[in-house]
Amino acid sequence: MDETYIQDVKKKSIIGVATLIARTFFLQIVSLIAMFILTILLSPSVFGIYYIVLAIINILNYFADIGLASALIQKKDEPGSEDYKTTFTIQQLLVSVSVLIFLLLSESIGSFFNLTNEGIFLLRALLISFFLSSLKTIPSVILERKLEFGRKVVPQILEVLSFNIVTVFLAWRGFGLTSFAYAALVRGVVGVVAIYILSPWKLGFGISRSSARSLLSFGIPLQAGAILALVKDDLLTIYLGKVIPIKAEIGYIGWAKRWSEVPLRQFMDNIIAVSFPVYSRIQHNKEVLRKALEKTTFFTALFIFPGVVAMVILIKPVALVIPGYFSKWQFAFFSFYLLSVNAILASLSSPLVQALNALGKVKTTFILMLVWTFLTWAIIPILVSRLGFNGFAIGSFIISLTAFLPIFLIRRYTPYSPIKPLLKPTIGTIIMALSMSIPLATIGSSLFGVILAIISGVTLYSLFIYKTSKAEVAPLFLQLIKTIKMR
Template identity: 45%
Template sequence: MADTNQELDIELIKKRAVSGIITFTLRTFFIQAYTFFATFILTILIAPEIFGIYFVVTAIINLFIYFSDVGLAAALIQKKQEPTREDLVTTFTIQQVIIIALIVLGLAFSNSIARFYGLDNSGLMLMRVLIFSLFLSSLKTIPSVLLERHLSFTRFVIPQVAENFVFYTLTIILAFLNFGLESFIWAVLARGIVGLVLIYALSPWKPALGFEMRSAKRLVSFGIPFQLNSIIALIKDDLLVVFLGKILPFAQVGYIGWAQRFAFVPLRFVMDNVIKVTFPAYSRFQHDIRQLSAAIEKSIFFVALTVFPIVTGMVAISSRVISTIPNYGKWEPAIPLLYFFAINAMFAAVNTTLTNTLFAIGKPNIVLKLMVFWTTMTWVLTFAFVKYFGFIGVAAASAVVAASTSIIIYFVKKEFKVAILKNIYAPLIASLIMLALIRYFDHILPPGYPGLVIQIVLGIAVYFGIMILLIGARLLESLRIVFASIRAID
């Protein structure tokens, strides 16, 4: 058996994985709620055109982010044995070389990119600040990996909370003061500095430069296929936004960004937290298929239980929100896009969790082949749908591609047995009934905020009522685990 100071036994892994998902989600609840609220305020304060510019520029910078890492960080987390000092230093060195090269390249071509998109000086400065922020982010990689690998998510979440709070608070203040696009510039810079200081305070690591060929080969053997998947996902998503920024008006890109961001809020709040915890946990279960299968089923149930009702609930109340909130009618053209992106979110909640499983057990090549197919499908359908349906076609194509990702179930079941339907049927049925009832009673409810509040309360009551009828015992057991984990939080 490995040194107990280095490796975690199965029971401890299970305990940390379950508590990690719950505590990680709970500890991020308020900041996620704040992020949602702040984004909502920003969409009131800023015009769709400004939101569209930020959406496109961020997508451009994401191109650099994906090429800044050859998957070595993921390889360190997935590695069965504890990473050595040589592994950490080699990873840090390789990443810094890549980052510096990308920053020089990005700054050199920033003027040309700005002219290509017709960006003003504020847009150019935002791009340059985001490029510089890549360097700050790269310095956080190793301390973050060390926390993730040891499932220390209580500490891991603190810098994220601080970064989001600083970014959105400063952005709102500056937007209120009519700084426009410059609001994002100062907020991005402040976020990067705060996050860097906190991660080193919580996970001290002495940076050093060095290169060990044997270590690099081991890590790259997993890292490159892993990162190729990320790069293909980049082409599928962010590069598509870059393309849309050229062929569509920024206002329409803003509608796309608004709808996508709000439809994906449940994924960012729940699914991302689950994946963050389960990737290292699943990696430790590689030798025990029974434990791995049980862990995956619990993850799928938890994600479906929370994501499905939030997504359908947002769809159900979206029209009333648009008509009720002052200065929010400008986003009405985005409602049809919200519906299609919501379909995407429902499929992604389950299928992304399964994709994460294949990564964790060291099967990135399977996902790589599927990603090539999905990326090709995304570009072909988006181009065709935009031609015939306008900017709404972007979201419609997204929904079709998301449905096709269900093929991942077949590949996961080839590796081991895992039950999908029994873990999602109850949340799905309850969510759809909730959606139907909210929409049915919408026209008879009072206008304005009273009607909106009634819709929300009605939705919650209907969802949990149906869940109790369908799987009452399992729901109560899940709640018991949640409350036990809450009491155990330090």
């Protein structure tokens, strides 16, 4: 593989990760502030209905996408016009038919889940938003293949800003659950307009048999694994929404899951978004792939380990500082702690699953997902029936202990080892945890104690990483600073 090409991919991957982290840091602040305000303005039962409806839409998303977009990204050669038109046409046929069916069945779906009229309206609004989102696929694929993540993030920024601003404003005005519905429609329109301005693509219809056959040979097994993930996650949420009579308890599960995954959404999603196309570009060079995987493991742990541990330490003190917040959400804390362990283990396994997909080993990842899906449905429903809503987190924790499986699988194709990349972030996180616990233990759960704990933890962790890993982190942070200044 040409050294110049490898260096170009490396440069673009660093820029991509830095750009996405800068974007997500900003958007997470916006989303977390909005989420916090909404958890004050809206009741847990409203969030319970929202999570159920969102899970229904996610199901639709999986069945309306048969992996063609991922196949275009993974494709070794540059896709042609026929590839793009074939993907767009097949996807739009699936999306249009699916949306129409769900719109016609919306009343029945609402009746089945005991949704209010507002819940049914939310379902319909999210269906329309889903259709609008499907129109962005080809322009997004074009940018992703070019590793132009700087342009790709702009529509996402506009979408998140518009959604959160509209949701909070309408919730403040008393719209309740329908706040999410109107915000979803605004987000859908904003996203489509923005992506076509930044990545123009002339809409075209047509199906090439040879192109479809080639893309589907990769896309269908990949999407089969995604559908299993759907059965494992979103279908389970829908099932719980039916068997758990108190919607507030679904809200507790959603709250715990949402907050425990904040570090994943902030860092891991961005790393994976870059790593899949990058791994696809370097899949022929096993040594380069090994180095890329170990670098991914290092940076994932560098950000996610301290992020998760800090949230575990701070969640209760912060809730106690805010009037009325602890009493409202305290029942979700136990689930939050267990799901936080899941987040750490998922941060290690998810990039490796993406690497297997980039290598074209979609059948292997399908079997892996099959195992996780079986365990999910074999364990969680039983625990929920016996232990209540906390059974979800307990079962998820048990299943997360199998996160080591992708390590053994990826080692069949490259001599990857996670031990060295994990060592420094793990030690640094332990130091950070101790430094944060001391002020909270001595001062107590006060605003001053929380601020002091954050300053102490960030300072000591940063100093440790600077002393032990300066050469590894410097390129990313320099690019991150440059990206922030450009914004």
